[in-house]
Amino acid sequence: MLAADAVGLNLAEVAAAARRRLDPVHWDFFAGGAGNERTLRANEAAFARRWLRPRVLRAAGERDLRLSLFGSPVSMPVLIAPTAFHRLAHPEGEVATARAAADAGTVMVVSMAATRPVEEIAAAGGPLWFQLYPHADLEFTATVVRRAVAAGCRALVVTVDSPVFGRRERDLRHGFVDLPPGLVCENMRDADGRVRPIEMNAGVGWELIGALRGLTSLPILLKGVLHPADARLAVEHGVDGVLVSNHGGRQLDGALATLDALPGVVAAVDGRVPVLVDGGLRRGTDVLVALALGATAVLLGRPVLWGLAVGGAAGVRHVLDLVRADLDRALALVGVARPGDLDADLVTTGAPG
Ligand SMILES: Cc1cc2nc3c(=O)[nH]c(=O)nc-3n(C[C@H](O)[C@H](O)[C@H](O)COP(=O)(O)O)c2cc1C
Numbered sequence: 001m002l003a004a005d006a007v008g009l010n011l012a013e014v015a016a017a018a019r020r021r022l023d024p025v026h027w028d029f030f031a032g033g034a035g036n037e038r039t040l041r042a043n044e045a046a047f048a049r050r051w052l053r054p055r056v057l058r059a060a061g062e063r064d065l066r067l068s069l070f071g072s073p074v075s076m077p078v079l080i081a082p083t084a085f086h087r088l089a090h091p092e093g094e095v096a097t098a099r100a101a102a103d104a105g106t107v108m109v110v111s112m113a114a115t116r117p118v119e120e121i122a123a124a125g126g127p128l129w130f131q132l133y134p135h136a137d138l139e140f141t142a143t144v145v146r147r148a149v150a151a152g153c154r155a156l157v158v159t160v161d162s163p164v165f166g167r168r169e170r171d172l173r174h175g176f177v178d179l180p181p182g183l184v185c186e187n188m189r190d191a192d193g194r195v196r197p198i199e200m201n202a203g204v205g206w207e208l209i210g211a212l213r214g215l216t217s218l219p220i221l222l223k224g225v226l227h228p229a230d231a232r233l234a235v236e237h238g239v240d241g242v243l244v245s246n247h248g249g250r251q252l253d254g255a256l257a258t259l260d261a262l263p264g265v266v267a268a269v270d271g272r273v274p275v276l277v278d279g280g281l282r283r284g285t286d287v288l289v290a291l292a293l294g295a296t297a298v299l300l301g302r303p304v305l306w307g308l309a310v311g312g313a314a315g316v317r318h319v320l321d322l323v324r325a326d327l328d329r330a331l332a333l334v335g336v337a338r339p340g341d342l343d344a345d346l347v348t349t350g351a352p353g
């Protein structure tokens with residue numbers, strides 16, 4: 001274990017420690033967002049606008065954070081979001097992240113842009129889900145999906161907020177356009193073993209869901225839904241879960257904060273499938289607010305990268321442990337034992353009433 005004071009008492013301190021260690025170009029790649037980074041800032045700011053209105057004398061007793069998601073048992077409703085290029089943060093890359101997820105008893109969503117082969121990531125422990133960018137070449141997509149399934153991934157997370165790549169000015173300033181020599185997207189190999197470039201696909205429509213259904217019987221989650229109408233369409237097309245996300249502010253700058261999008265999506269889905277959310281969660285109390293507003297679970301993106309940069313698997317574990325302890329304490333303080341028992345009336349914007 002890492003000494004807490006060497007890594008940070010909270011995620012902001014872990015971020016500061018990571019910043020001291022990382023190449024500034026890589027820090028900016030991880031930390032940055034699209035355009036003016038309005039959406040990047042809005043994700044965190046949305047939590048700061050919510051206030052908790054705890055209940056007292058509820059005799060809630062010991063907390064129990066466990067739940068099961070699409071057949072994967074998890075020790076808490078906090079998962080690891082798919083993020084690209086973990087070897088820029090630590091030489092062991094995604095394998096270290098997976099070991100921490102397994103130790104903490106949660107799901108790691110493996111990015112299609114991972115820098116370690118999915119088989120090696122899976123050998124470090126599970127459960128894993130696999131994130132997919134819809135590729136124009138369905139045969140190539142099929143190759144990638146078959147490989148992820150064979151490695152043991154238990155769900156597909158299809159990212160739909162990226163018909164084109166967001167414009168990230170920090171990366172443009174640095175001229176950071178690709179992985180350094182020696183690192184590749186190991187899971188982008190086609191049937192001949194050649195590494196394909198990550199491609200965005202602006203030509204894809206709702207027929208994608210049916211096409212993916214033809215490739216696998218795994219649960220399919222749609223990542224990057226903000227509009228209630230799309231949430232409704234997703235359910236009508238038979239997706240198994242909806243992930244409210246604006247890609248951590250890295251795609252459409254000006255997109256609303258995910259916490260502000262969440263209630264509309266939750267209402268549209270109306271309990272038919274689980275709704276997950278990511279973006280700007282930095283405290284157990286943020287997790288609590290997202291769950292109270294209707295999320296079944298949340299995902300962490302950048303904080304996991306900060307932990308990885310600071311201490312490899314132990315650093316990621318530290319991040320997950322901090323959030324778990326913080327969530328447990330926050331639940332006790334609002335008088336709730338199980339995340340599923342949280343209610344929206346525990347959260348207010350501070351308006352009178
Ligand atoms: C460096 C970085 C790389 C990312 N790579 C991917 C990716 O490959 N696929 C994807 O669906 N989302 C990707 N995301 C978005 C995350 O899955 C997630 O939506 C976002 O980071 C959540 O916000 P947070 O970082 O504020 O927790 C990436 C985010 C970051 C910061």
Ligand SMILES: O=C(O)C(=O)c1ccccc1
Nearest residue numbers: 084085112113198247250
């Ligand atoms: O999705 C991202 O945000 C991201 O940064 C990325 C970078 C390279 C390949 C794929 C995704």
